[in-house]
Amino acid sequence: MTSLSLSVYPASSKKSYASNPFVRLIQWHMEEILSRILDACKIARELESSLLLYVDVASDAHYLLRSCEEIVGAFNKAVHGLYAMQSQAPSVQMLLMSAGEATGNPFCTGVPAPISPENQPAVTESEGGLSYVHSGAPGQRKGKSLVPRSSKKRHEGISIELVPAQPNMENPPDDGYTWKKYGQKEILNSRFPRSYYHCTHKHHHGCKAKKKVQRLDDYPSTLEVTYCGAHTCRTSLTPILIPNDNNNNDDSQLGGHLGAQAAVQKVVASQPSLIQDHNWFDREDSSRYIEQMQGGGEVDCSVAEFADVMFTLGSNSTLEAIFSPSQGKP
DNA sequence: TCGATTTGACCTTA
DNA sequence: TAAGGTCAAATCGA
Numbered sequence: 001m002t003s004l005s006l007s008v009y010p011a012s013s014k015k016s017y018a019s020n021p022f023v024r025l026i027q028w029h030m031e032e033i034l035s036r037i038l039d040a041c042k043i044a045r046e047l048e049s050s051l052l053l054y055v056d057v058a059s060d061a062h063y064l065l066r067s068c069e070e071i072v073g074a075f076n077k078a079v080h081g082l083y084a085m086q087s088q089a090p091s092v093q094m095l096l097m098s099a100g101e102a103t104g105n106p107f108c109t110g111v112p113a114p115i116s117p118e119n120q121p122a123v124t125e126s127e128g129g130l131s132y133v134h135s136g137a138p139g140q141r142k143g144k145s146l147v148p149r150s151s152k153k154r155h156e157g158i159s160i161e162l163v164p165a166q167p168n169m170e171n172p173p174d175d176g177y178t179w180k181k182y183g184q185k186e187i188l189n190s191r192f193p194r195s196y197y198h199c200t201h202k203h204h205h206g207c208k209a210k211k212k213v214q215r216l217d218d219y220p221s222t223l224e225v226t227y228c229g230a231h232t233c234r235t236s237l238t239p240i241l242i243p244n245d246n247n248n249n250d251d252s253q254l255g256g257h258l259g260a261q262a263a264v265q266k267v268v269a270s271q272p273s274l275i276q277d278h279n280w281f282d283r284e285d286s287s288r289y290i291e292q293m294q295g296g297g298e299v300d301c302s303v304a305e306f307a308d309v310m311f312t313l314g315s316n317s318t319l320e321a322i323f324s325p326s327q328g329k330p
Numbered sequence: 331t332c333g334a335t336t337t338g339a340c341c342t343t344a
Numbered sequence: 345t346a347a348g349g350t351c352a353a354a355t356c357g358a
Contacts, residue, residue, distance in 0.1 A: 181335060183350060196349070212349090336355070343348085 033078045040074035043067060161225045165215060177231060179211065191217050199231060207232045 047067040050057045057063055179197035187194050192215035199207040208229040216222045 180333090182352095184336070185348070185350095188347065194348085198350095331358100333358095334356085337353095339351085339353105341348105341350075344346095 036074045036078035040071045040078070043070045043074065047071075159227045161227070162216075163223050163225055165221050165223045175225075177209065187214065190214065192220070 044067075047064075050063075178200040180200045180202070181195055181197050183196040184193050185196070194212050194214040197211045197213065199209040201207040202209075209231040210228045212226045212228075214224050214226075216224055
């Protein structure tokens with residue numbers, strides 16, 4: 001299996017970042033997605049060869065149907081991987097920001113901060129590991145277990161969010177609920193203590209929501225907030241943040257090809273040169289990229305740029321629109 | 331004075 | 345038994 005180099009960090013610092021869970025996660029995703037796409041290409045080539053070499057194949061409906069199903073299945077898996085990775089785009093961008101701060105890499109520092117309550121990436125503990133999910137916006141997809149991690153305990157309803165730390169403040173940004181700190185503890189092998197909070201309505205309404213907050217050793221500008229238990233109080237003194245979908249759902253409401261068209265037009269409008277410089281749907285052009293990747297080479301910068309545009313346009317529904325439910329949404 | 335925070339002791343769990 | 349999680353008295357600040 002070939003691997004993709006993200007080309008984000010200076011060579012000298014690659015090793016230290018390779019241990020970063022985000023980098024491992026994204027590399028894992030990229031390898032999985034690429035593997036599925038290559039599978040689909042391989043099946044398509046086999047089908048093409050069969051059609052060219054054997055005249056009978058063209059009339060073998062079963063064979064044609066099975067080949068098509070295999071191709072569609074492989075692409076569907078790639079789409080599933082893209083969905084999962086898209087849900088982590090804010091995490092990746094936050095990582096790049098941290099990397100940029102640490103290394104002075106202008107590419108990293110140029111990444112905008114995307115974290116908002118409705119876009120925060122979250123990690124949910126589930127059977128066999130951790131699942132990354134979007135928190136906040138209702139109806140968001142839940143991912144499968146992506147990164148195996150040993151854990152001492154396994155609880156229901158645990159979610160972990162990474163949020164940027166407020167300058168000169170230990171407290172995480174307001175998440176819409178009121179919390180009371182009930183403890184702080186030094187954690188083994190951690191430079192920073194962990195703070196424990198429970199909902200201020202614990203005693204009045206028996207709300208069992210709790211959270212613990214810890215600054216990441218490697219990224220002090222990032223807080224890991226672990227939520228345990230759901231709020232049952234529904235009487236928060238501060239307004240609960242309601243995702244504003246008015247700006248983001250335009251193209252998803254279109255759905256299907258219209259939605260995909262709108263999403264692509266959005267990309268084209270924002271970065272016309274990316275589209276003009278490459279014919280993304282040209283077979284030979286795309287084959288060159290596949291071969292480039294198969295050869296272990298680094299991804300063409302424009303590919304990364306295109307992906308970056310897709311992610312940083314800020315629309316959660318861009319990919320959703322392109323890969324509409326009718327087109328094999330997992 | 332009251333509510334929030336700190337901190338050391340105790341409890342729980344792997 | 346060690347480490348994480350919680351309790352509750354002491355402390356702080358508005």
